[in-house]
Amino acid sequence: xxxxxxxxxxxxxxxxxxxxxxxxxxxxxxxxxxxxxxxxxxxxxxxxxxxxxxxxxxxxxxxxxxxxxxxxxxxxxxxxxxxxxxxxxxxxxxxxxxxxxxxxxxxxxxxxxxxxxxxxxxxxxxxxxxxxxxxxxxxxxxxxxxxxxxxxxxxxxxxxxxxxxxxxxxxxxxxxxxxxxxxxxxxxxxxxxxxxxxxxxxxxxxxxxxxxxxxxxxxxxxxxxxxxxxxxxxxxxxxxxxxxxxxxxxxxxxxxxxxxxxxxxxxxxxxxxxxxxxxxxxxxxxxxxxxxxxxxxxxxxxxxxxxxx
Amino acid sequence: xxxxxxxxxxxxxxxxxxxxxxxxxxxxxxxxxxxxxxxxxxxxxxxxxxxxxxxxxxxxxxxxxxxxxxxxxxxxxxxxxxxxxxxxxxxxxxxxxxxxxxxxxxxxxxxxxxxxxxxxxxxxxxxxxxxxxxxxxxxxxxxxxxxxxxxxxxxxxxxxxxxxxxxxxxxxxxxxxxxxxxxxxxxxxxxxxxxxxxxxxxxxxxxxxxxxxxxxxxxxxxxxxxxxxxxxxxxxxxxxxxxxxxxxxxxxxxxxxxxxxxxxxxxxxxxx
Numbered sequence: 001x002x003x004x005x006x007x008x009x010x011x012x013x014x015x016x017x018x019x020x021x022x023x024x025x026x027x028x029x030x031x032x033x034x035x036x037x038x039x040x041x042x043x044x045x046x047x048x049x050x051x052x053x054x055x056x057x058x059x060x061x062x063x064x065x066x067x068x069x070x071x072x073x074x075x076x077x078x079x080x081x082x083x084x085x086x087x088x089x090x091x092x093x094x095x096x097x098x099x100x101x102x103x104x105x106x107x108x109x110x111x112x113x114x115x116x117x118x119x120x121x122x123x124x125x126x127x128x129x130x131x132x133x134x135x136x137x138x139x140x141x142x143x144x145x146x147x148x149x150x151x152x153x154x155x156x157x158x159x160x161x162x163x164x165x166x167x168x169x170x171x172x173x174x175x176x177x178x179x180x181x182x183x184x185x186x187x188x189x190x191x192x193x194x195x196x197x198x199x200x201x202x203x204x205x206x207x208x209x210x211x212x213x214x215x216x217x218x219x220x221x222x223x224x225x226x227x228x229x230x231x232x233x234x235x236x237x238x239x240x241x242x243x244x245x246x247x248x249x250x251x252x253x254x255x256x257x258x259x260x261x262x263x264x265x266x267x268x269x270x271x272x273x274x275x276x277x278x279x280x281x282x283x284x285x286x287x288x289x290x291x292x293x294x295x296x297x298x299x300x301x302x303x304x305x306x307x308x309x
Numbered sequence: 310x311x312x313x314x315x316x317x318x319x320x321x322x323x324x325x326x327x328x329x330x331x332x333x334x335x336x337x338x339x340x341x342x343x344x345x346x347x348x349x350x351x352x353x354x355x356x357x358x359x360x361x362x363x364x365x366x367x368x369x370x371x372x373x374x375x376x377x378x379x380x381x382x383x384x385x386x387x388x389x390x391x392x393x394x395x396x397x398x399x400x401x402x403x404x405x406x407x408x409x410x411x412x413x414x415x416x417x418x419x420x421x422x423x424x425x426x427x428x429x430x431x432x433x434x435x436x437x438x439x440x441x442x443x444x445x446x447x448x449x450x451x452x453x454x455x456x457x458x459x460x461x462x463x464x465x466x467x468x469x470x471x472x473x474x475x476x477x478x479x480x481x482x483x484x485x486x487x488x489x490x491x492x493x494x495x496x497x498x499x500x501x502x503x504x505x506x507x508x509x510x511x512x513x514x515x516x517x518x519x520x521x522x523x524x525x526x527x528x529x530x531x532x533x534x535x536x537x538x539x540x541x542x543x544x545x546x547x548x549x550x551x552x553x554x555x556x557x558x559x560x561x562x563x564x565x566x567x568x569x570x571x572x573x574x575x576x577x578x579x580x581x
């Protein structure tokens with residue numbers, strides 16, 4: 001590195017949550033943080049998002065729940081989680097020791113349940129913010145029902161908004177005709193930020209057995225194969241709403257992450273990449289900083305939405 | 310731990326089955342029988358995910374350069390079943406692999422001097438050799454190895470060299486008894502005097518049968534499960550297996566990668 005090399009400012013502000021860098025871990029791909037402590041310096045990443053939480057523990061779907069496809073994977077976990085009480089009792093004590101913002105991802109089966117979850121999570125001082133999952137493709141109730149109808153989304157986000165003063169992020173589904181309509185409905189309902197995209201609904205078939213590979217038949221498609229779709233949706237939404245956006249979808253390296261920022265993302269979430277390389281989020285943050293240094297970009301915030309068209 | 314491993318050898322030991330020897334860091338010597346590794350077979354995005362493999366053996370090797378220190382190494386026994394394992398089979402000595410491990414909860418060796426009965430089906434033998442190596446130090450060990458044909462009966466000579474008494478069974482009768490390996494196990498159990506523990510790894514149907522046999526005779530039994538998994542560290546929740554009291558109302562899914570892959574058979578839910 002030459003003597004003129006700069007140390008770039010990597011900090012961003014996500015709807016009031018200060019992040020040391022824009023790299024977050026995506027819900028459902030990083031457990032509750034502790035699972036990765038051996039592989040990642042948890043205080044080197046921007047923020048952690050928990051596995052999706054519900055009022056009661058959930059069993060999830062039967063197996064097989066996962067199948068690999070070219071450049072990606074399908075999952076149909078079915079929102080298995082420990083439930084909010086066990087989260088508070090067993091997961092928060094560890095998360096309290098980590099100096100990195102923790103965002104709780106949550107869902108419910110009804111609007112009342114969503115609101116109740118928001119109210120209960122609001123009481124947990126260790127949480128920097130909440131991410132509402134209205135976009136899980138793998139469960140019959142909740143999730144995607146609220147994520148595909150703008151009027152339903154407006155109602156559920158309004159109810160959550162009334163229940164919490166913490167920054168409220170809404171995770172959007174790509175499985176809609178027009179993601180911008182959904183984004184606007186969430187903005188109107190009082191969301192503080194949007195994260196997109198959740199997985200795309202897909203399926204895989206075992207030809208010789210003439211059966212679907214996943215027990216759930218369909219699953220959520222993630223991984224590098226979905227990046228172009230995610231980039232397009234982030235770009236569309238960024239032009240249409242004022243809220244900060246968290247870009248998600250197939251981010252495997254710093255180049256991918258920086259592309260999302262150019263498209264309009266304030267921060268990014270690393271998901272499937274953490275399965276392949278548990279240290280992916282830390283590596284991506286470090287490599288982004290190196291790219292900024294090499295290209296004499298003093299402040300990463302200057303890249304947000306800086307796409308030239 | 311995550312490390313870069315150099316392949317020392319990679320050879321087909323039976324049609325479709327390969328054995329790979331590779332370098333490991335010194336900490337790897339503490340691997341417990343039954344633990345596994347997650348291997349990235351290529352740096353490209355297809356195949357995307359790591360592949361889980363049982364640890365067949367842990368040892369050391371002396372590099373060929375004069376004066377080089379003895380290095381730790383480990384072995385995997387794998388079957389070519391798809392794109393990832395097919396790619397693995399094309400690799401050669403000196404190729405590098407990204408490895409995560411040792412992972413998971415392995416076998417509990419149990420008491421000395423009781424009879425240890427090991428049951429393996431096909432590539433299910435993979436984690437059982439390191440187990441046998443430990444068990445022979447304090448107990449009489451018998452191996453029951455089964456497969457469809459003789460090609461599925463792997464590395465028996467290695468087990469025999471440890472002093473393990475081996476019984477083989479194939480469904481087509483091409484090696485050992487004609488029939489299921491569980492039949493040979495039952496016959497041995499009928500003659501059993503004193504205490505024993507069963508250890509099993511193989512196809513789920515075989516494990517189901519072994520668990521039933523063990524439960525019926527009140528013999529402790531540990532099984533090593535397989536599962537589709539993306540991460541190997543307890544995050545993706547792809548590889549879960551239902552616990553004994555599991556139901557939709559009282560969920561009790563166990564993570565094969567972290568709580569397993571080895572479980573007490575009685576902890577899991579089996580088909581009747």
